[in-house]
Amino acid sequence: MSDLAQRQRRIGRIAAGVLMAFAVFYGTFGLMIEYSFSSDPIGPRGFPAGLAVALFGLGAWYWLVPGSTEEWPGQEGRIAALTFLVVSAACVLAMDWIGFVPAMLVLMTVIARLFGANWTLALVNGAGQALLWWLMFGPLLGGTLPKGPLGF
Amino acid sequence: MSFDFLWQGMGVALLPQNLLIGLIGCFLGTIIGCLPAIGPINGIALLLPIAYTSGLPPESALILLAAVYYGAEYGGRISSILLNVPGDAGAVMTAVDGYPMARRGEAAKALAISGISSFYGGMIAVVAMTFLAVPLSWLAIKFGPAEYFVLMVFAFATLGSMVGHEPVKTLLGCVLGLMLTTIGLDATSGAYRFTFDQPELHDGIEFIILVIGLFSISEVLLMLESQVKGTLKPLAVTGSYPSWAEIRYIWWPSVRATVIGFVIGVLPGTGASVASAVSYTTEKRISDKDGTFGKGDIRGLAAPEAANNAAATGAFVPMLTLGVPGSGTTAVMLGALMLYNIQPGPQLFVEQPKLVGGLIASMYIGNILLLIMNLPMVKLFARMLLMPNxxxxxxxxxxxxxxxxxxxxxxxxxxxxxxxGIVGYLLRKLGFDMAPIVLGFVLGKVMEVNFRNALALSGGEFGIFFSSTLSIILWIMAIAIVLVPIWLRRRQAARNRAGQPAA
Structure with a gap:
């Protein structure tokens, strides 16, 4: 077996293990669902219990036959993905405090940078898109977007 | 039954004022449909007070709202195909084959094919609605919880077509989708499941959150990875329209999907997402001999689009004939009828021929308008992909x-x-397909609720699932859809063996 195939097998088995552990977690919490009455004989615990068993069984099958996986990103790829996710989460969390437009300006600029724009283009794109989406979903379509100290 | 209502309706729908209202509605609907934020329900809910307070007569108001509705069904496909961000729930399966076509430079063709199949689905469904609305309304009444459950079993049986060379991953995806439906308030017992005291989880995971996360965010992460590797190139866009042969080629897949979509649309509580999912898996089961579905096959694109539009039309049947809305959007439209003091029901066709006829006639006209409006814009939409990443x-x-x-x-x-989105990205890297997760999610809630409601009705007696003719027909169909392909494959293999010369 080649190194690549061995690595794929190992990754598949880790995923199968995670899924089986999740099945145990899901099944345990499923059995702890509290309810005062149920008009049907199955109740709210029945379906989750069945699904937990199915997931565990399928997880075991997956562990036995891990199949193939795609190539995973290198360090640079992982850093880029992490940057995207962290900045996205931070901007989304900050939206209610600083407002939609400033949060989107930062996010759009960072994503444009990640996709190869220089700082000037990224900033222009960030400002343009932040205003465009605010105009479209705010005043134009009547959506409720977070307002910061600047009012947008 | 007399069809006078239709002729009267044509007179109403062809009034210049109503034609203009229909055109505006179609245009607004297309825009609303392609924006994932809005969706037809919100679009109609926003327009309803405007239509009422502006003094539009009821038939004009209903024409406007209906035009927005089926315009949105057309529009939902645009962002699905171009960006892998489904515009509405019914357009999720459109992305499965539409997006790969866009990635290989055939965005214009994909948009045109989906527009034409939407037209096929919409038109056939309107014809069916014209002639079968009242007779078909019994179907909506006959479907109790047991029949809905067996219908979901049938839908899951069609999932067999999704099983590729790694069936365990398809099944795992399906179970994960089902699990997601168990989060939130359990409507039968009032218990909160897997909410961990988070109020945001009380209503469960919303469909739009799931599909945008699974499709769009995971896609951005994959693109980012390609960008870092230097393999992400701007997309090419060829201006090709489908050939006549291709337009003919999608006719039968569209017809099959329309039948499925229309029937599912008539059933209250199922909707366009179930219709497009079942039609896709059924078409894959029937037509995918070469394993091209999911890689940009025009039949895989045409089927869910036709079904989605047919379901949107089918949803009007129980609304008009019984006063039971077939979808969330038709529920809002039912509110519009109530606003005008109009009582839906079988007598509506006799008592309000101008209104019903005007609505149905406007659907014929609206479908033609949408096709005419959409086809020339196909290249314009496709050029969106030429923007730098x-x-x-x-x-x-x-x-x-x-x-x-x-x-x-x-x-x-x-x-x-x-x-x-992160989970979707990891699963995609592990070789999982996103479609079974979405299908499990779409079908899961309807399945569990109806399974338990049926058992509650029967006092725990499982015989209820086999007690009606409809259930038995659906069981037979479910078994047949699993066994017939296996039998056909074995027969073909046996024939091949018999045809081979002895070594």
Missing amino acids: WILIPGITALSILGVYTAYSSVMSVLIMFGI
Whole structure:
């Protein structure tokens, strides 16, 4: 077996293990669902219990036959993905405090940078898109977007 | 039954004022449909008070709202095909084959094919509605919880077509989708399941959050990876329209999907997402001999689009004939009828021929208008992909965030979408397909609720699932859809063996 195939097998088995552990977690919490009455004989615990068993069984099958996986990103790829996710989460969390437009300006600029724009283009794109989406979903379509100290 | 209502309706729908209203509705609907944030329900809910207070007569108001509705069904496909961000629930399966076509430079063709199949689906369904609306209304009444459950079993049986060379991953995806439906308030017992005291989870994971996370955010992460590797190139866009042969080629898949979509649309509580999912898996089961579905096959694109539009039309049947809305959007439209003091029911066709006829006639005209309006714009929409990635991908991310935020006004929902996106990315890297997860999610809730309601009705007696003719027919269909392909494959293999010369 080649190194690549061995690595794929190992990754598949880790995923199968995670899924089986999740099945145990899901099944345990499923059995702890509290309810005062149920008009049907199955109740709210029945379906989750069945699904937990199915997931565990399928997880075991997956562990036995891990199949193939795609190539995973290198360090640079992982850093880029992490940057995207962290900045996205931070901007989304900050939206209610600083407002939609400033949060989107930062996010759009960072994503444009990640996709190869220089700082000037990224900033222009960030400002343009932040205003465009605010105009479209705010005043134009009547959506409720977070307002910061600047009012947008 | 007399069809006088239709002739009277044609007179109403062809009035210049109503033609203009229909055109405006179609245009607004297309825009609303392609923006994941809005969706037809919100679009109609926004327009309803405007239509009422502006003094439009009821038939004109209904024409406007209906035009927005089926315009949105057309529009939902645009962002699905171009950006992998489904514009509405019914357009999720459109992305499965539409997006790969766009990635290989055939965005214009994919948009045109989906527009034409939407037209096929919409037109055939309107014809069916004209002639079968009242007779078909019994179907909506005959379907009790047991029949709905067996229908879901049938839908899961069609999933066999999704099983590729790694069936365990398909089945795992399906179970994960089903698990997601168990989060939130259990409607039968009132218990909260897997909410961990988070109010945002009380209503469960919303469909739009799931699909935007799974499709759009995971796609952005994959693109980012390609960007870092230097393999992400701007997309080519060929201006080709489908050939006549291709337009003919999608006719039968569209017809089959229309039948499925229309029947599912007539059943209250199922909707366009179930219709497009079942039609896709059924078409794959029937036609995917070469394993091209999921890689940009025009039949895989045409089937869900036709079904989606047929379901949207089918949803009007129980609304008009019984006063039971077939979908969330028709529920809002039912509200519009009530606003005008109009009582839906079988007598509506006799008592309000101008209104019903005008509505149905406007659907014929609306479908033609939408096709005429959409086809020339196909190249324009496709050119959107020529934008540099540093403009396009921030735009996709913004649309995804806005799609969720404006729908639920909750930062937590947006974060859940990103969380689902990360899981989607990891699963895609592991070789999982996203479609079974979505299918499990779409079918799961209807299945569990009806399974338990049926057992509650029967006092725990499982015989209820076999007690009606409809259930038995559906069981036979479910068994047949699993066994017939296996039998056909074995027969073909036996013939091949018999045909081979002895070594």
